[in-house]
Every structure is written in structure tokens, then in C-alpha cells.
Amino acid sequence: RQDLHPLQMVPPCSITSVPCLGLSICFSLPRSAPKDAVTFHVQGTPGVKVYVVHDTQSIKMPSTVSRWPLAAGAEVLLSMDALSKDVGDEKVGAGAPAGFNPALHRAEHHAPCCRSGFPISGRPATWTWGPDGHGAILLVNCDRDDPTAKMLDNSDTAIRSYDDLKDMSQMVLRTRGPRTIFTGHRLILHIDYSDADKVGVFYGSNSAALEEYKHVLGGSKLAYTIKHSQHQEESIFYVEGLAFPDVDFSGLVAFHVTLLESSEKVPAAPIFMDTVVFRMAPWIMTPNTAAPLEVFVCSVDNNEDFVAAVGAVAEKAKCPLTVCPLLKNREDRWIQDEVEFGYVQAPHKTFPVVFDSPRDRGLKDFPVKSILGPDFGYVARQAPEGSSSLDSFGNLEVSPPLTVQGKEYPLGRILIGSSFPRFGGRRMAKAVKDFLIAQKVQAPVELFSDWLAVGHVDEFLSFVPAPDRKGFRLLLASPSACYQLLKEKQEEGFGEAAMFHGLEGVPRTTITEILADEGLRKFNSYVQSCINWNRDILKRSLGLSEPDIIDIPQLFRGDTAHGAEAFFPDMVNMLVLGRHLGIPKPFGPQVGGQCCLEERVRALLEPLGLTCTFIDDYFSYHVLSGDVHCGTNVRRKPFAFKWWHMVP
Numbered sequence: 153r154q155d156l157h158p159l160q161m162v163p164p165c166s167i168t169s170v171p172c173l174g175l176s177i178c179f180s181l182p183r184s185a186p187k188d189a190v191t192f193h194v195q196g197t198p199g200v201k202v203y204v205v206h207d208t209q210s211i212k213m214p215s216t217v218s219r220w221p222l223a224a225g226a227e228v229l230l231s232m233d234a235l236s237k238d239v240g241d242e243k244v245g246a247g248a249p250a251g252f253n254p255a256l257h258r259a260e261h262h263a264p265c266c267r268s269g270f271p272i273s274g275r276p277a278t279w280t281w282g283p284d285g286h287g288a289i290l291l292v293n294c295d296r297d298d299p300t301a302k303m304l305d306n307s308d309t310a311i312r313s314y315d316d317l318k319d320m321s322q323m324v325l326r327t328r329g330p331r332t333i334f335t336g337h338r339l340i341l342h343i344d345y346s347d348a349d350k351v352g353v354f355y356g357s358n359s360a361a362l363e364e365y366k367h368v369l370g371g372s373k374l375a376y377t378i379k380h381s382q383h384q385e386e387s388i389f390y391v392e393g394l395a396f397p398d399v400d401f402s403g404l405v406a407f408h409v410t411l412l413e414s415s416e417k418v419p420a421a422p423i424f425m426d427t428v429v430f431r432m433a434p435w436i437m438t439p440n441t442a443a444p445l446e447v448f449v450c451s452v453d454n455n456e457d458f459v460a461a462v463g464a465v466a467e468k469a470k471c472p473l474t475v476c477p478l479l480k481n482r483e484d485r486w487i488q489d490e491v492e493f494g495y496v497q498a499p500h501k502t503f504p505v506v507f508d509s510p511r512d513r514g515l516k517d518f519p520v521k522s523i524l525g526p527d528f529g530y531v532a533r534q535a536p537e538g539s540s541s542l543d544s545f546g547n548l549e550v551s552p553p554l555t556v557q558g559k560e561y562p563l564g565r566i567l568i569g570s571s572f573p574r575f576g577g578r579r580m581a582k583a584v585k586d587f588l589i590a591q592k593v594q595a596p597v598e599l600f601s602d603w604l605a606v607g608h609v610d611e612f613l614s615f616v617p618a619p620d621r622k623g624f625r626l627l628l629a630s631p632s633a634c635y636q637l638l639k640e641k642q643e644e645g646f647g648e649a650a651m652f653h654g655l656e657g658v659p660r661t662t663i664t665e666i667l668a669d670e671g672l673r674k675f676n677s678y679v680q681s682c683i684n685w686n687r688d689i690l691k692r693s694l695g696l697s698e699p700d701i702i703d704i705p706q707l708f709r710g711d712t713a714h715g716a717e718a719f720f721p722d723m724v725n726m727l728v729l730g731r732h733l734g735i736p737k738p739f740g741p742q743v744g745g746q747c748c749l750e751e752r753v754r755a756l757l758e759p760l761g762l763t764c765t766f767i768d769d770y771f772s773y774h775v776l777s778g779d780v781h782c783g784t785n786v787r788r789k790p791f792a793f794k795w796w797h798m799v800p
Contacts, residue, residue, distance in 0.1 A: 191219040194228055196244030203229040277427040279404055283797045289498040290351070290405065290430040293319045293392035294505060294529035304530060306394050309367035311354055315526060317365070320354070320390040321498060323428065325378070325409060327385060338412045338420065341368075341389070342375035347405045350432070354390045365390070369407075393432050396531060399586035403432040433496045434591035435505055435531060436795060437550040439564050440728040441617045441624050442788035444471040447729065449784050450481040450515070455772040462727065462734060462784055465765050469729035471786075476515070480522055484514025485773070485783050488610070489544035491519050493787040496529060502790055505529035509548075510539040510581055535581035542569055542578045546608035546782050547601060550594055552615055552624045553793070556695035562793045565694060566594045569601025569609040573685070577602040592800040597693040603682040605715030610781050612683055612706075613690070614724045617731065618760045622700055625760065626690060628683060629724045630703035631676035637705050637752055638663050641743055649741035649748070651720060655770055663741050672709065672719075679708045679716050702756050705749055717777055721770060723753055725779035729786070733757065736779040737766040 196202045204220055205227040220226060230244055279287030293306035297315040305316050327339065343351065353369035355376070368376040368389070378387060397403030408427045412420040447466045449459055459475060466473045476487060484490070492507045508519045510533060524530040535543055551564040566588055571577025579585075588596050601607045612629040641649065647664035666672065690696060707719035718725075721736035728734075740749030747766075754764050773783050 190222055192222050192226070193219050194244065196230070199232060199234055200244050201231045201233065202244055203231075205229060277406070277429060279429040279431050281796065281799045285796065287796075288321060288323070288428055288430040289433055289796060290321050290391055290393045291319055291433050291496050291498045291501065291503075292394065292396050292505075292529070292531070293352075294496075294531055295319065295503060295527055296524050296530075297526045299525065304524070306352060306392050309352060309371065311362060311365045311390075314362065317354075317362075317390055319501060319503075319527075320392045321430065321500070323353070323389040323391050323407060325387040325389065327378075327387075336414060337423070338414045339378040340375050340410045340412060341378065342408050342410065343369055344406060344408075345374060348372070348374055350393065350395045350401060351405050351430075352392045352394060353407075354392075355387070356390075370394070391430065395432070396435055396587065397432055397590040397592065399590055401432075401590070403434070403590070403592075405430045405432065431796075433498050434593050434795060435494050435496060435507060435587075436563060436591070436791070437492060437494045437548075437566060437594060438788035438790065439550045439552045439624075440615045441552045442791070444469060444729045444786050444788055446787040447471050447473045447727075447784060448476060448487050448786070449473065450476045450485045450487050451478055452481065452483050452485045453478070455485065455783075458767065458769055458772045458783065461765075461767040462780075465727060465729060465732055465734040465767070468763070468765070469732040471729055476518055476522065480515075480518050482514035485776075486513075486544070486546075486778060487515060487518075487785045488782045489546045489608075490515040491523070491785060492545040492548050493785065495790045497790060497795060499794075503527040503529060504787055504790075505531055507545070508532035509543055509545045510535040510584065511544045512539070533581070533583040533587050535583060537581065539581055540578040541607045542571075542601065543581045543584060544608065546606070546610045546778075547580065548588075549609050549613070549615075551626075551694055552622070553791075554622060554694050554696075556693065560798065561595065562798050563594050563791055563795060566596040567599055567609050567613070567690075568596055569604075569607055570598045571602035572598060572600055574600070574602050578607055593795045593798060595800065597689065599686045599689055600682060601686075603679070603712075603716060605710055605717045606777050607715065608782075610725055611718070611722055612686065612724060614726055614728065614781070616728055616733065616757065616760065616762060622696075624700075626694070626696060626701045627704050627724050627726075628687060628701060629706035629708075629722065630683065631680045631707055633703040634705035634707050634749075635667070635673070635676070637748065638667055638741070641741065641748055642667060644743075646741065646743045646748075649743055651741055652739045653742050655739055658739075658770075666707070672707070675710065675712075675716070676707055678712060682716075704756070705752055718774070718779070720749075721774045722779045723749070725781040727767075727780050727784050727786070731761055732763050732765065734765050734767050734780050734784070736774065737768045737770070739770065 194202055194204060294304050297305055298312045301312065305319065311317055325341065348370055351370050352367060354365045355368045356365035367373070395401055406427055406429050408425055410425040411423045413423050414420050447462065449462050451459055463473045489511055490509055490513070493504060494507055495502060495504045506519050506523045506528070508530065519530060547569045549567045551567060553562045553564050555561070568580050568585065568588070570579050599609055601609050604611050614627045615624050616627060617623065618625045642663050648662050650660035650662045652658040652660050687701070704724050706723060708716040709719045710716040720738045720740065723735050723738055726733050726735045735753065738747065738749040740747040750766055757764055767780050769780055769783065773779055
């Protein structure tokens, strides 16, 4: 102790504290002052910064003022910006001068400085979006790095490989200061009860041996004491995510470290707490305009030609083709409807994640048994209320990046089909829709698709890359454009040209017959009104104007009670692989030896630098209520843009 005044004193009242670097400690002088004291003075050793708060003003010591009135609000603030070397090497004293009641009241603060820090976040206790934002990022560890395991890597409390460890985020706990401080204090790492089922934390004493890593937080484990034998200046913990953001989970998880004063005589008392916040990385979809990495198609009975045609387009795009065999697809050819490919990303790692729909037909086991694996994650949502056709992922698309009235969507916007504005119709399962909304980064847009028999948005829209404007075009199926084209050909003298030429057993229908069919025309007028409704939503929600939209000639058949189906193969239901398009062959009227529908589509798309390949899917897919896009799927390159730089 350092006597501030060599006066005769009764034993002083002494308070000992352990301030942490960057933390101020406040003491109220009036509550500690002896009776009749009217002034006070403060003095500290060089390593302590002392401030006097008087009349709401904070004045740094030393000051020319030697004594301070002991006003009701007088306070002393203490802080340190350098580490202590020994316990008790820095002190501060506050006292009343001689001449008062013979007692010098002094509060003495031994100040070994101890800091807990999380350099990943930079700023504790908050997480902010944007290019200037801050906060740690955590991946859901939803892949399976051990091929012999049956479950996801985050389904247990073990680390089975170093690859598994690489999927986790590091959380660094740094402690600086005298080592002897831990003889009377404990350091606790802990999480909130509400976060315990969202994360798992592993610690291996900074050891390189895999078996040394133990599960220390998560589940029933809410707190972990940093043991003296393990105490080092830097402790590295590995954190894995267990759950994606969802309707009941914001995606934010907080970790706390608390320094406790430990004594056998009194209960442990907290001295300091620091907090770091992680955000769980969202699941992100990729649009048609993203570069393709892998094409998927199912091999079923009698679709060999289709698989070969898809493979030819994939080869032109220099994209590998993965064929799901009959044994694995169990005669389920609709691979677009079963899964959607996306990815997760943190600063240290990115890997693809397949989203499994609640559809669960023949392809039910394919995502887990054939796609889930090392650095290829898996997520699923179920529909306890029962799934409908709108839960198939042909009803789940995403736009390219865009700006809407000054609001940027650098990862695009998700598009899902619904029954609105019709009441009482089919809707996407609440669990799926809630999951998509909770990811935040691709704010969903709800479209009207229940007018279709199958009900999927990919039946009336698609996106293709373009070299100008916004970098893409929205393609919309258009009965009006089709009738206009057929009317032109009739006026040119080709009214007797017939559709479905070359298709055995399919009745041939001439242009004149189609134009004269009032029932077909009336139904397509209704279809056009449904598409126009969506056109307005898409223009408003995606910030599009008419030059950003291309109308693809298409007719539909059906009735308002049972829904619409494509009258001929649905050309917007296409496979997009960069500039190479695999388009359902429409078998339109032959004019001058060429299909006039194909010629019109070429004229619309080839000026954009796109190559159109028309694939015959009539008997293998079209007559079963689907087309090329429905029968294929594509894993695509992740966005170059980092999701944490955006502001949702």
C-alpha cells in the first residue's frame, strides 16, 4: 500500500478490485466518505487513469485543483490502458486531508489488468450488416465429412476429422495480465439457455491431436470453466452451427466470458463480462444466370434420348453431367421438384447445401444418400399439415441481382408461387416459406401460380443472361404473343400448317383450327390475365421495365376448375447453362420447312448471344405435365458478393 498522507490514521477501509482493460470502474465518494468530510483529493500511480466527475463534468487527473468539494454527485472513474505485470502494481487512493475527524478514509484499488477478447468480431455484443458492419459468422455444419457416418456432422458431440474442424469458426479467448490472478478468480465461458440448441463448442487445449478436442458448450452444457492447467494467453475454441435461421430463431447467437472473484468464504461474484455475437450464415439460392457447375438428370424407363440431349447441351457448356440411376430415383424423373441447390458461406469457407423439399416421392432418399457428403451440406423442411404440389421446388426460383427503387438486392429475390389472389387454394408449406423468409438475404416475392394444374412458377417464367441492361432478361410465357405469331403466319398464307408434325399418335392441329377454337382462345385469355397479374408483381418487386421482359409464345389448355397445362411443350421451362439453352421442342407449325415457334424464339434470344437447342421431351416429360426444367437440376457457382456486406 502507498500512504498518500503521512498522518495518524485509524486502519483505513480498503476495497480491492480487478479492472479489465478498456473498462472503467466508478466509485461514489459521498457513500465512502467519513462523517463531516467536505472535500477530498485523489492520487494514483502512473499506470492508472483517474477522472473526477463533478457537476456532471469529467475532469482527468492530475489537475491544478488539489481538493474537490464532496458534492452529492461526486464520483471517481478509474481505467487502465496497459497490462499489469504483477498483482497490486498499480494503486489509487482517495482521502480527506488532515484536520478532519481523525480518520483518513481511503479506497485502494489493486489493478492487475485482465482482458478477454474476441478478435473475430472486433466489437463485442453486437452484429451489424453492411460493408462497414461487424460481427462473427458461423456455418451450420450440415455436411458429412466422414463417409462412414450416417448423420450430419453436427448431429453429435464429436469431431471425427480435421475436415470437420475446418467447417467450424474459431472463437479466440485472449487473457493478458498476471497469471497469479487466477488463484483467486475463475474465467467462465457460457451461453444463454435459448442458444444452447443452436451451437456446439469444442476445445482442445490448443492441441493438434484430434482426440484432445472435447465438447464443452451446447445442448445441456451452458458453461465451461477455463481450467488453470489449460490457461494460456490465447485459447482457441471451435464453434459449429446446429440450426439455420428460422421463424423462431433470428440467426444470432451470443457467447459470454465472465471473470468471477472466487473465494471459499463468500459466493463467487462476477467482476467483468465480455460478449461476442455470431450470425448463422444463411442458405443462399443461385439464379439461372449464375455459372453452372454440375447438371443433374434422372435416368428412367424410355428417356434415354432426353438424357443424351441434356448431356449434349451440358457438354457444350463444359459442365459435368450427373445421372441419377433408376435404382436411386425409383422412377421419379422430376429432380427439379425434389431439391434446390444453394450454398452457405463464411469468410473462411464456402460449401454447397442441398435443400430437400417436403415432396418426398421416389427421389426422397437421393439427397441424403447421393448428394450429402464431404463439404456438401443438407437441409430439409417438412410439411406436417400435408404437402401440396406447390411445395415442390419447381415452385421455387430466384431472380438475378437487382435494384428496386434504390434498394439493392445483390443476391436477388426468391420467387414462390401461391394461391393469391385466389382464396382457399394451395399454398407453399408454412415451414418452407418461413425458412426462406428467415434467411433475410433474398427477400421472397409471392406470385400467383395456383391457376396452373401443377402450380409451379417455372411453368410461366425463367431468367436468361444478357449482355446489356440489368445483365439478364425475364422470360414470360405469353398466349398473346403466340396468337399474334399464328395470326401473322395465317395472313402469310400458312393457315394449313399443322402442329405436332412428326409425333406419332398425336393429332395434328392447323394454325387455322387453333385460331378458330373459341374455347381455347377464351381459356388462354384467362391464362394471359393470370400471367399479367404476375407481370405487374414482378415489375414492381424486381424493379423491371418492359425492355427487361421477353414474351415467349405459349398456349395453355385446361379449365379454371382443374388448372392450366401447356398445350405444346412449355418453352420457358428451359435449362439455362450460361449462354447455352436447352429448350423444350414445341413441335410448332412448319413454315418453309422450319418450326415457326422455334424460329421466333431464336429471333428473340439469339441476339443476346444465347444458343438455343431444342430438346424433344414430348413423350418422356411433356405428356406427364412437365418439361425440360422440371426434369433437370443445376448446381451453380456461388455469388462473388459476400452476403454479410448487404443490408437486408
